[in-house]
Amino acid sequence: MARRADAQANRERVLDVAEDVFGHGGKSASTEEVARLAGVGIATVFRNFPTKAALLEAVLVRHFDRLTAEAEARLDAHEPAEAFFGFFRHLVADAAKKIALGEALSEAGGAADSRAADASQALRRAVGELLDRAQQAGAVRDDVELPEVYALLVGTSRAAAHVPLDDEVRARMLDIVFAGLAPTASPA
Amino acid sequence: MARRADAQANRERVLDVAEDVFGHGGKSASTEEVARLAGVGIATVFRNFPTKAALLEAVLVRHFDRLTAEAEARLDAHEPAEAFFGFFRHLVADAAKKIALGEALSEAGGAADSRAADASQALRRAVGELLDRAQQAGAVRDDVELPEVYALLVGTSRAAAHVPLDDEVRARMLDIVFAGLAPTASPA
DNA sequence: GTATATTCGGAGTCACCACTCCGGATAATA
DNA sequence: TATTATCCGGAGTGGTGACTCCGAATATAC
Numbered sequence: 001m002a003r004r005a006d007a008q009a010n011r012e013r014v015l016d017v018a019e020d021v022f023g024h025g026g027k028s029a030s031t032e033e034v035a036r037l038a039g040v041g042i043a044t045v046f047r048n049f050p051t052k053a054a055l056l057e058a059v060l061v062r063h064f065d066r067l068t069a070e071a072e073a074r075l076d077a078h079e080p081a082e083a084f085f086g087f088f089r090h091l092v093a094d095a096a097k098k099i100a101l102g103e104a105l106s107e108a109g110g111a112a113d114s115r116a117a118d119a120s121q122a123l124r125r126a127v128g129e130l131l132d133r134a135q136q137a138g139a140v141r142d143d144v145e146l147p148e149v150y151a152l153l154v155g156t157s158r159a160a161a162h163v164p165l166d167d168e169v170r171a172r173m174l175d176i177v178f179a180g181l182a183p184t185a186s187p188a
Numbered sequence: 189m190a191r192r193a194d195a196q197a198n199r200e201r202v203l204d205v206a207e208d209v210f211g212h213g214g215k216s217a218s219t220e221e222v223a224r225l226a227g228v229g230i231a232t233v234f235r236n237f238p239t240k241a242a243l244l245e246a247v248l249v250r251h252f253d254r255l256t257a258e259a260e261a262r263l264d265a266h267e268p269a270e271a272f273f274g275f276f277r278h279l280v281a282d283a284a285k286k287i288a289l290g291e292a293l294s295e296a297g298g299a300a301d302s303r304a305a306d307a308s309q310a311l312r313r314a315v316g317e318l319l320d321r322a323q324q325a326g327a328v329r330d331d332v333e334l335p336e337v338y339a340l341l342v343g344t345s346r347a348a349a350h351v352p353l354d355d356e357v358r359a360r361m362l363d364i365v366f367a368g369l370a371p372t373a374s375p376a
Numbered sequence: 377g378t379a380t381a382t383t384c385g386g387a388g389t390c391a392c393c394a395c396t397c398c399g400g401a402t403a404a405t406a
Numbered sequence: 407t408a409t410t411a412t413c414c415g416g417a418g419t420g421g422t423g424a425c426t427c428c429g430a431a432t433a434t435a436c
Binding site: 192194195198223228229230231232235 | 412413414415416
Binding site: 103144154156158160165173180 | 216332336343346
């Protein structure tokens with residue numbers, strides 16, 4: 001019932017800054033830097049997020065949730081092919097700016113118990129939905145399944161995040177993958 | 189001129205163990221663990237490799253060199269298509285067991301000055317050669333170039349290294365990429 | 377304006393890890 | 407076997423980074 005306003009604002013600022021810091025330096029970036037850039041003391045960070053892992057998790061959950069929402073929005077707003085390929089491009093471009101996301105995308109699959117794993121699962125389901133629709137629309141080969149598509153999504157994301165890849169090369173890389181997913185590609 | 193034999197043996201054992209340790213835990217694995225598993229004192233590790241970075245570099249150079257040799261060998265032993273696609277598969281399967289390799293593949297591009305960067309460049313050139321031959325043989329689209337192919341190689345490697353991907357899914361993932369590289373894929 | 381419960385900052389603690397030092401051990405030589 | 411130059415192990419050092427503690431500060435309630 002006391003100073004709710006500024007405390008809440010601080011929490012959100014920390015989250016925003018953390019997304020940025022971990023986005024640039026990966027998860028090995030230090031908590032102190034987050035505090036410094038957020039203009040608060042270290043204690044404030046730890047008061048809101050009891051652990052560095054908790055902070056990282058909060059960042060990831062928010063990021064995953066946003067991506068899931070984006071996937072669902074595209075499902076409604078676009079035709080199936082555009083929704084699927086457009087989201088693929090969107091996610092990879094996003095990952096290019098957020099190292100931690102790529103790391104998390106792959107590792108969240110392993111970590112069984114956490115909100116981040118849940119959020120990651122939700123995203124995966126959303127991608128599955130996108131894929132289904134694209135296949136029903138005949139824009140993607142029928143014989144591909146989610147695991148390999150998701151692996152490709154993760155892989156291209158990580159490539160984009162770690163290699164200094166200009167936009168053009170990234171686009172060409174994705175075009176190759178998309179050609180491989182297209183139904184007209186070399187009949188088995 | 190004195191104890192050459194055991195010192196040399198120790199150095200090699202350390203290198204072997206380091207490849208394993210960094211392969212499993214990535215580059216953040218500790219030097220002490222390398223020493224412990226190699227059955228030597230920490231000092232012995234540092235006597236042979238003055239720095240953790242130097243040890244890591246030695247591991248990577250050796251690994252890159254092996255892969256480059258493998259690429260060149262396949263160029264001689266197989267027809268162009270089999271050489272290219274076979275090596276692609278080989279590298280990704282290798283990376284699945286060596287986390288550090290995937291990390292290094294992507295980062296060695298950035299680090300300008302080091303033997304690891306040189307070795308990485310040599311590997312890249314070998315892949316370029318493989319690609320050229322495959323294109324000349326008509327097994328790969330003419331309009332793709334090395335940067336995007338290499339990015340795909342790095343990305344699929346990282347996906348294989350971090351996601352618990354069974355062999356089958358990995359193969360299906362690669363089949364999609366290969367279909368995208370094939371000349372019969374959707375004409376632009 | 378005063379009281380008070382909440383939040384703040386940053387110095388302090390602790391664990392970990394890269395790296396060094398040095399007295400002891402040992403392979404090669406004679 | 408005795409000698410010795412080389413190599414060895416592991417305790418010690420310094421620095422970094424996650425996390426805690428507590429006195430100061432401040433927003434709200436009266």
